[in-house]
Amino acid sequence: MTTNGRVHGPGETTLGAVNMHCSHDPEANWKKYLAFVEEAALRGTDYLVFPEVSLHGYLMGARSLGTPEMGEQLDYFRRVAEPIPGPTTERLTELAARHNMLIQAGLAERAMDGNLVYNSAVLVGPRGVVGVFRKLHNQFEWPIFSPGDHLSVFETRLGKVGMFICYDLAFPETVRAFALQGATIAALTTAWPMKGDDPETDFYGYTYDLFSRANALSNQLWMVCSNQVLRPPTPGCANYYGHSRIIAPTGKIVAEIGHEEGLVTATVDLRDGIEQGRTRDFFGLNLLQDRRPEFYGLVADKGIYHAGSVAPAIRQSFPDADRARRGVAVGERELVAGDLPPGRARTGGGQQAPGSPRRIPIIPRPANPECKTGSAREVGAVLIAAAGDDMAALWRLALMTGMRRGELLGLTWEDVDLDRGALAVRRTLSRGTGGTWELGAPKTAHGRRSIALPASCVAALRAHRAVQNAERLRLGDLWQDDGFVFANRTGGPLHVNSLALRFAKLIAAAGVPTIRFHDLRHTSATLMLANGEHPKIVQERLGHSDVGITLNRYSHVTPDMQRGAADRLDALIGGVSASA
Structure with missing residues (x-):
């Protein structure tokens, strides 16, 4: 066994996250794994995280039940899914041993003789499989992927690590469970998509930014986030946001790569970062110490999901739904009678009741981008x-x-x-x-x-x-x-x-x-x-x-x-x- 290329100082650990442009060609994805592991080794990486299902590719867009397209997608994942341990984890073990590295991979896991397929993250070290996490919050992935069943942390030479996948990030209970079990690192493997095609203004990308930093800060631990990037060649696939990153216990991004394929690494002191985060940085407050769990019972109470006296109290009013009941389409503005500008023709027939809303489409004028210059x-x-x-x-x-x-x-x-x-x-x-x-x-x-x-x-x-x-x-x-x-x-x-x-x-x-x-x-x-x-x-x-x-x-x-x-x-x- 050889060690990786960098000599660390006392207490130093190098964390790495891959921004990977994936496909539905497992062999092509594996070649990228080999290249990224070698590059990570040159940088002295101790813990390397790959994106969600990056060995096999993520879902191929929306597919309706019973359609030929859904059948093809089910066939594909049943065919490529692998057991853990299995051939790929054995190959990952060889890489981990060669470079003295911990490698977190994303794959479709085969279980119960192929009748169950999980969206899984597997952590592999020089001696083999360290642990497996199966995505918990994946209701929209059914029937292709079955839901996971645990929120465990795993012991490593770097401390305890909690793995989680994509949509799990949106639920603060996930990372909090890792922190309460003593995790030093929360490692996210994800295929976080964009709503559009501009990463600079994309709303889904904005949510990823908020969720990832907020989870690190609220639990005062290290986070490593590895995301797919760009649009896979398979028709119907999303354009993935990328922005793989390493986040400190303060919520500060210490290293990040943008909307391009590549590797990001950061050499940090894990223990000192957590100690400083919990004793000095955030007003000197330890957020785990100051919890009041006796008042949080409702968080895990399944009873609130059932009809009963609680139900009316949690009903919401949705403005768009209220507008729809009045016949106002999204993208239109309501004007009270008399608010139309002089000379503007009123549309629609019949008598206008005083005070009743009028509806006119608002057509936005294209605006030229502001030209700013520097001195x-x-x-x-x-x-x-x-x-x-x-x-x-x-x-x-x-x-x-x-x-x-x-x-x-x-x-x-x-x-x-x-x-x-x-x-x-x-x-x-x-x-x-x-x-x-x-x-x-x-x-x-x-x-x-x-x-x-x-x-x-x-x-x-x-x-x-x-x-x-x-x-x-x-x-x-x-x-x-x-x-x-x-x-x-x-x-x-x-x-x-x-x-x-x-x-x-x-x-x-x-x-x-x-x-x-x-x-x-x-x-x-x-x-x-x-x-x-x-x-x-x-x-x-x-x-x-x-x-x-x-x-x-x-x-x-x-x-x-x-x-x-x-x-x-x-x-x-x-x-x-x-x-x-």
Whole structure:
């Protein structure tokens, strides 16, 4: 048995969580397991967590009972489900022994001769299976997965660990049960989906953020959350939120990866973190010590679910249901009679009763996104805060060239000529249907352009390339050599939204007003125009199809340009007349 690659200091433990783009090809998923375990070992990881059912893929969208689609899904999981212990846990044991690692995997577990299939998390160590957890809260997964039956913790060399899965996170009793049993770590394996396709604004992603941090804080323990990411290639699957993370007992995220495939790790002191959390950080209060369980009996009382005297007290009023009974559709607004603006035609026939509501559809007007820009001083503060960041060259390039985010992430080293101090914009990187990468043409024909680079950008790119080359040598065959200038941790492409979290942290560290990543482009253009650059030059650097677009988009700068022109003309004529 060999130990993993990092020598820990006294009390240190390295926790790891995988952001995995899964499929319904178990062999392809296993190859990703091998790559992530090897990368985790290079980082000295002690405890590595994989996402929910990541060995086999999660449910293939909604399927109705009795349909051919549901039959196919039942057939698939019955076919791929594995016993525990079984062939896969044996292979995981070999990996765990080779790297002296604890590995938490997500899989479909076969039981009762295949008549039961569980959505399970299994913890494997160098000596074999440590424990199994079967998802408790999974009513919507029936009849594919059966519900679990325990909330146990498992003894490990790192302390007691509680495993749980996805929807279990939404029930605070789950992690509280682990904490009351002395757990040091609550390890979540999940396939948490998005409601839409924008991880920066997604509501389901927002709930994941709240639940995970709140559970860590309210129980003052460590949490490791591993999530699937992106949309599997199987039709009907959700787009998963990603954002695998390690959370301290304070609820603070100490390490996180965004909406891209990859691995996140953090080296922490487990014991000291919990002690500090329960004695100093939260007003010096220990939330387990201050519980009043004698008053919590109702939490576990099944009687409240049955009809009786309690039932009327827990009935709720739902505004949308009340509106529906009055015939008001969702998306309409009620107006009391007389509230219609003058000249607005009333709809519907019959007599309008005084005071009765009128219904008119409210059609929202599309709003142009607000264009925010930073000053030269604020740009300087951002660049100072970015010093030492592994993406410092990207931040500088965005500010100095005004390139779009997709253009930056689609940039390859063959597009860059550092000796000449120039780069060529030839492509843009984005996610296409099914989560596949797409390298497409720039936004407009004029988007294909050459951009001159200032000396500071050339120097930043040289430093960035040196660090990237060292990382390529360190990872060896694990490096995915696609030639991207700005790549993920293993050389692959970065998702176009993956920089959002890091950019927000950079702006906060710089202490400047909040702006979007795209506003760096607006800032670059605004500062060039305000500094007297010819609009035609600005148009060419931005890749606009016409100089009129540039002038219209940045019309807020033209009054100052006009004032400067007027003052210069006045000075010129005044100087001539004075000498006459």
